[in-house]
Structure formats: C-alpha cells, structure tokens
C-alpha cells in the first residue's frame with residue numbers, strides 16, 4: 001500500500017514537472033502546425049494584408065526554427081505568392097537598433113523586409129535593393145529584422161558593448 005501511494009506521488013511530480021518544463025521552454029511558440037502557419041502566410045499575401053503577412057511570417061518562423069529568410073523566400077516564389085522578403089542595404093543602422101536573423105544571430109549586414117508590394121515600387125528611403133532576385137537571395141543570407149538593441153553604447157567612440165564611464169580608453 002505504501003509503495004502504491006509513493007508511486008502516485010512520484011507520478012504526480014513527474015506530470016507537474018513535464019507540464020512546467022513545457023510552458024517554460026515554449027513561451028511564445030504559437031499553438032499551430034507549420035502547415036497551418038504557412039497557409040496563413042499565403043492567405044495574408046492573397047488578401048493583400050501587409051500587417052497580417054508580417055505577423056504570419058513571424059509565427060511561421062517560430063514553428064519552423066530551421067527555416068531562414070532564404071528558404072522562406074524560395075518557398076514563397078515556388079508558391080507563386082506575391083509575398084516577398086526583400087533585403088535592403090542602409091547607409092547606416094541606428095545605434096539603438098540591431099539586425100537579427102530568424103536564428104537569433106546578430107550583426108547582419110542587410111535589413112530583411114517582408115512586403116507584398118513589387119520591390120520596384122518600394123520607397124527609396126527603404127535603402128538600396130539588390131540587382132534582381134538572385135542577388136536578393138544572396139543578401140538575404142546576411143540579413144536580419146531590425147529590432148531594438150539594449151546593449152550599451154559608448155558616448156566616446158559611438159560603438160556598442162562598452163561605456164567610457166568605466167574605462168579610460170576605448171577598446172580597439
């Protein structure tokens with residue numbers, strides 16, 4: 001009888017632990033399959049809804065961590081979707097921003113921009129575009145979304161990662 005009660009208690013703890021771990025390791029993972037997320041992405045492009053397209057792209061990327069801007073752009077083309085991910089080269093990235101790819105790598109060179117408008121119709125202020133779809137794919141391999149960067153900025157040399165307050169000389 002004691003063994004039985006003990007087993008029940010152990011099982012209860014295992015169940016609790018498993019559900020707790022699941023919640024912690026999936027804080028933002030959308031509760032949809034990759035196919036559902038992909039269908040949503042195509043639907044948003046068909047319906048010409050740019051905001052939905054951007055949102056659907058983010059949730060698709062979350063449920064398919066192995067997909068990159070390059071593989072998603074290729075899939076969009078094969079699906080004949082008008083949705084595109086275009087890379088832009090900016091003369092300067094604001095110090096308070098950082099370019100992060102879908103795998104979380106930072107310090108990317110180009111700005112990845114999901115769009116439903118033909119690239120030639122995008123405003124000049126978005127930056128320089130690649131010369132054609134093939135070069136765009138090459139740029140996408142080194143692209144990221146522009147997001148807020150919370151790392152410290154040095155007021156002396158205007159670079160990130162250190163502040164002069166605690167250093168007399170800026171690192172090289």
Ligand SMILES: [Zn+2]
Nearest residue numbers: 154156157170
């Ligand atoms: Zn400095």
